[in-house]
Amino acid sequence: xxxxxxxxxxxxxxxxxxxxxxxxxxxxxxxxxxxxxxxxxxxxxxxxxxxxxxxxxxxxxxxxxxxxxxxxxxxxxxxxxxxxxxxxxxxxxxxxxxxxxxxxxxxxxxxxxxxxxxxxxxxxxxxxxxxxxxxxxxxxxxxxxxxxxxxxxxxxxxxxxxxxxxxxxxxxxxxxxxxxxxxxxxxxxxxxxxxxxxxxxxxxxxxxxxxxxxxxxxxxxxxxxxxxxxxxxxxxxxxxxxxxxxxxxxxxxxxxxxxxxxxxxxxxxxxxxxxxxxxxxxxxxxxxxxxxxxxxxxxxxxxxxxxxxxxxxxxxxxxxxxxxxxxxxxxxxxxxxxxxxxxxxxxxxxxxxxxxxxxxxxxxxxxxxxxxxxxxxxxxxxx
Numbered sequence: 428x429x430x431x432x433x434x435x436x437x438x439x440x441x442x443x444x445x446x447x448x449x450x451x452x453x454x455x456x457x458x459x460x461x462x463x464x465x466x467x468x469x470x471x472x473x474x475x476x477x478x479x480x481x482x483x484x485x486x487x488x489x490x491x492x493x494x495x496x497x498x499x500x501x502x503x504x505x506x507x508x509x510x511x512x513x514x515x516x517x518x519x520x521x522x523x524x525x526x527x528x529x530x531x532x533x534x535x536x537x538x539x540x541x542x543x544x545x546x547x548x549x550x551x552x553x554x555x556x557x558x559x560x561x562x563x564x565x566x567x568x569x570x571x572x573x574x575x576x577x578x579x580x581x582x583x584x585x586x587x588x589x590x591x592x593x594x595x596x597x598x599x600x601x602x603x604x605x606x607x608x609x610x611x612x613x614x615x616x617x618x619x620x621x622x623x624x625x626x627x628x629x630x631x632x633x634x635x636x637x638x639x640x641x642x643x644x645x646x647x648x649x650x651x652x653x654x655x656x657x658x659x660x661x662x663x664x665x666x667x668x669x670x671x672x673x674x675x676x677x678x679x680x681x682x683x684x685x686x687x688x689x690x691x692x693x694x695x696x697x698x699x700x701x702x703x704x705x706x707x708x709x710x711x712x713x714x715x716x717x718x719x720x721x722x723x724x725x726x727x728x729x730x731x732x733x734x735x736x737x738x739x740x741x742x743x744x745x746x747x748x749x750x751x752x753x754x755x756x757x758x759x760x761x762x763x764x765x766x767x768x769x770x771x772x773x774x775x776x777x778x779x780x781x782x783x784x785x786x787x788x789x790x791x792x793x794x795x796x797x798x799x800x801x802x803x804x805x806x807x808x809x810x
Contacts, residue, residue: 492722494681496706499533501808506535510808517800522790523772524549527705529713529784530809537705548684548702549788552769555687555701556653558711560603560753562672563656564731569675571663575600575734575752579655582662585634593638599659601642602652603752604740610639611649623651624699629690630658646742646750650698653753654690657697668695680714680721682707699769705786712775712784715765736765736777746795759798760806772797781809 501511511528515538518526525547526538537545566572573581576598580586586595594609601607613619626632633651640647660668669687677685684707688700714720715736719727735752742749747768748757754765759778766776772789774797785805787797 492681492724496534496709497532499530499535501528501530501535504530504533504535505809506530507808510804511536514800514804514808517804521796521800523797523800524788524790525705525786527709527786528805529709531782532713532717534706534709545706546684546704548686548704549708549773550702551708551767551773551788552699552771553650553653554708554767554769554773554775555697555699556650556753557767557775558672558701559653559656559660559668559697560735561676561711561715561727561731562660562668563599563603564727564735564752565675566660566663566671568728568731572599572659575603579659582659583630583634583655585631591634594634597642599656600739600752602656602659604750605646605648605652606640606643606740607649607652608638608640608642608644608647609633609649609652610637611647611651613650614648620650620699623654627691629654629696630692630694646740653698654694654696657690657695660697661694667693668697676726679724679726680710682710705788708775708786708788709784712767712777712786716777716779716782716784759802760810762806768794768798770794774798774801776801778806778809781806783809 501508506528514526515536518538523538524540524543526536527534528536539545539547563572563575567575578595579597579599579602580595585591597607597609611617611619623629623632629651633649633655636651639645657668660666660671664671666674667689669689672687673685676682682703684702684704686702688696688702690696710721714726715732718729719725719732720729731752736754736756737751738749738756739752740750748755748766750756751765753767755768756763756765758764759776762778762780764776764778766774768774772787772791772794774785774787774789776785776787776798777783778785785801787801789797791797
């Protein structure tokens with residue numbers, strides 16, 4: 428016995444406390460069945476490039492957290508399984524590619540058409556604008572953009588050119604609320620988005636448009652104006668909006684699937700360019716529902732979240748809702764909600780009272796079809 432104990436002591440001294448184990452990544456289920464939560468310890472670095480004159484980012488490499496989702500059965504979260512089945516049946520009838528439902532912070536159901544799964548990356552179109560708004564908030568918190576009413580003139584030197592005088596009063600807030608006053612015809616069959624996205628220089632294309640209204644006077648949905656926020660972020664931080672977001676939001680939240688295209692000059696497409704998995708989109712929505720918190724980290728200041736999802740401008744479009752900072756505001760089935768919406772039926776819908784986050788990606792000709800299905804079937808199932 429003494430020989431055995433001596434042998435074990437030698438082995439422990441030789442090996443020492445150097446070994447470490449990692450758990451396999453959680454895959455979760457595509458149904459509403461309860462799936463035991465699994466963990467994946469991953470080190471998500473904050474990036475090697477620091478922002479000039481900005482605070483050092485937290486050292487996420489040395490403080491790994493569990494980025495996996497937890498899953499639960501819908502009935503455990505107060506959701507009617509029969510109502511959920513009716514919701515899924517409605518999805519079957521239209522070209523909605525996926526739906527991820529999060530209740531109380533748990534994924535309670537995932538729906539994917541046959542060719543898609545939880546690893547599929549979906550182009551989210553104008554949902555991008557809500558992501559951009561979050562990035563602007565982080566830049567303001569870090570003092571890289573002084574305040575929301577900072578003038579574009581501080582970031583876009585071309586506004587000093589002759590003929591640009593009428594645009595020098597446009598502020599960051601005007602871009603966040605689509606009230607810049609720049610002439611733009613994107614809705615109701617307008618071709619401005621196509622002309623803009625096919626131009627050689629997207630920023631110059633927007634700035635070359637005439638002023639139709641005084642800044643702040645009228646809501647006019649303008650993807651080109653949202654794109655200017657990408658140029659503002661790059662000038663303010665010394666990084667592209669994508670790189671800045673990776674360092675301060677995507678990596679700390681384990682959102683590894685995110686792709687974000689850029690314009691011909693390398694400016695991040697801040698109005699229309701984000702792609703990600705539905706699960707990562709749900710993380711973004713959940714973070715807003717939790718007041719800017721992800722796990723134990725404050726990703727965005729709670730004050731910025733509150734301002735973003737509060738009415739900043741009346742749009743005049745009751746079917747779509749009013750507008751905050753890059754979020755739409757509307758009631759579904761009597762419950763106040765805020766949501767990000769993209770062409771063709773891309774959605775992140777957050778219903779605070781129900782603690783519900785819903786992501787849908789679609790290829791529908793009527794962008795509002797997923798909204799109607801959500802209100803007609805999912806809200807009653809949750810109530």
